[in-house]
Amino acid sequence: EIVLTQSPTTIAASPGEKVTITCRASSSVSYMYWYQQKSGASPKLWIYDTSKLASGVPNRFSGSGSGTSYSLTINTMETEDAATYYCQQWSSTPLTFGSGTKLEIK
């Protein structure tokens, strides 16, 4: 089973600040996927195929990485970005998720 380790677990950022969330895989994966979940809501697809933004996702978000190291970056933090972000892989079964990174507004 591929274990996905996200860091940090929690982060607080000020509006306008740059934020980077990292997802490290225990073995190499081909692509990484990211989901955003706000409190009390269902997760939403945010980034697919490592770096492609899902429909409606602001272009201040970006995704990058390869092999065992991937990241989600917010170029300039906005209040609406406060949420929990999960990474996910299915290069290998079972598909697995990271444990999540909670992003808060400072």
Next chain:
Amino acid sequence: EVQLVESGGGLVQPGRSLKLSCVASGFTFNNYWMTWIRQAPGKGLEWVASITNTGGSTYYPDSVKGRFTISRDNAKSTLYLQMNSLRSEDTATYYCTRGVGDYFDYWGQGVMVTVSS
């Protein structure tokens, strides 16, 4: 507009069974794999089961294999999850999701399952 609407959740005793349903609309159901993903209260996301677009193949993690069965009725655009021998650790919100390749582009609102005596 793609919609996934789950139902069938509730409170159930350990060892008992429950069947979840997910009615899909707004897309050609039989063109897509479908997957159930769950989230225990205050916890992260966990894969539960996947089924191919025809229903010919199903996939499960070890945590539910042999206890849960995913199925679909393409004529009714409906996905199911039969859950047997339920345990307290199965308590979670269960999401119905549409699969595209290796990821999930649409999620239902979720249905809560509580396993407790």
